[in-house]
Amino acid sequence: MVRRPFYFEKRKKMEIILNGEKKEVKENVSLPDLLKELDLTPDKVAVELNLDIVDKNNYDKTLLKEGDKLEIVHFVGGG
Amino acid sequence: MENNSDFLEIAGKKFKSRLIIGTGKYASFEQTREAIEKAGAEIVTVAVRRVNITDKSKESLLDYIDPKKYFILPNTAGCYTVEEAVRTARLAREGGGYDWVKLEVIGDEKTLFPDNAGLLEATKILVKEGFTVLPYTNDDPIMAKKLEDAGAATVMPLGAPIGSGLGIRNPYNIKIILEMASVPIVVDAGVGTASDATIAMELGADAVLMNTGIAGAKDPIKMAIAMNHAVKAGRLAYRAGRIPKKLYATASSPIEGVIE
Numbered sequence: 390m391v392r393r394p395f396y397f398e399k400r401k402k403m404e405i406i407l408n409g410e411k412k413e414v415k416e417n418v419s420l421p422d423l424l425k426e427l428d429l430t431p432d433k434v435a436v437e438l439n440l441d442i443v444d445k446n447n448y449d450k451t452l453l454k455e456g457d458k459l460e461i462v463h464f465v466g467g468g
Numbered sequence: 469m470e471n472n473s474d475f476l477e478i479a480g481k482k483f484k485s486r487l488i489i490g491t492g493k494y495a496s497f498e499q500t501r502e503a504i505e506k507a508g509a510e511i512v513t514v515a516v517r518r519v520n521i522t523d524k525s526k527e528s529l530l531d532y533i534d535p536k537k538y539f540i541l542p543n544t545a546g547c548y549t550v551e552e553a554v555r556t557a558r559l560a561r562e563g564g565g566y567d568w569v570k571l572e573v574i575g576d577e578k579t580l581f582p583d584n585a586g587l588l589e590a591t592k593i594l595v596k597e598g599f600t601v602l603p604y605t606n607d608d609p610i611m612a613k614k615l616e617d618a619g620a621a622t623v624m625p626l627g628a629p630i631g632s633g634l635g636i637r638n639p640y641n642i643k644i645i646l647e648m649a650s651v652p653i654v655v656d657a658g659v660g661t662a663s664d665a666t667i668a669m670e671l672g673a674d675a676v677l678m679n680t681g682i683a684g685a686k687d688p689i690k691m692a693i694a695m696n697h698a699v700k701a702g703r704l705a706y707r708a709g710r711i712p713k714k715l716y717a718t719a720s721s722p723i724e725g726v727i728e
Binding site: 407408409410412427429433434435436437440442443444445460461462463464465466467468 | 489521558562564657680
């Protein structure tokens, strides 16, 4: 069996907390790429990263880091 | 006759309808849409929740309720702390550009009564951040005044606990709140049937907000129509000015000229 160098494996994935649950994502994934992967449309959601709102204009430059806490919300029926 | 100049005015924005409705608990988005239409509502409340990552159904509520046609009022329902409520309001503003918020800071799961200290604090924070704040509070005139002084655009006292259908339990407190207030007063929660909404409006409330009263009825669409009429009837009766209550009869037919 051919073993890849350990750093190769390690760099591929990282863990974030998405809506309260652990999730493995690509290392340093950008917010738009993550939303795409989750099949979510940016204009229909709002995102909070480590308790700070992410301005929609800044999505492109937002890269996620290991351990980031992300909340992605949308509007649902309510009184 | 309805008067076309009788508007509900909140923070400089005019609305023809005095019935505000929630969008929770309906059987389908289609039913939600129809109920809003039949209720004649212009302002509708929505909640802010985590997207379901594993089960992403393609349809969303706002595909059915056109934000160009209806005024969307996000709520902070389910928030038990100032921090949660403030974060939720900020998310709603970022998510939809809505800077109005129906502010709830809930104190207890069983009664869903508001945590007034938290509510006041959250109101101050959000007013400072430029939000138009509509706090849901209990029927306490002093609290209502404090919220108004903190910059609330409207104060929304409950008629009875959320979803209880108990009606307007303390009309005298609502009356005192109305007399003391210089912002619009919206009776929010407790309405179980049409007469409850009429009573709130007859007291002089500027509007009524309800969700379960319509969505939980056996036929929500019929109830939406009933509530539409009830709010209008109550408003007209209030403006018409009711007769005083008297203990004894006053004949409505002439007393003179009766045959002997």
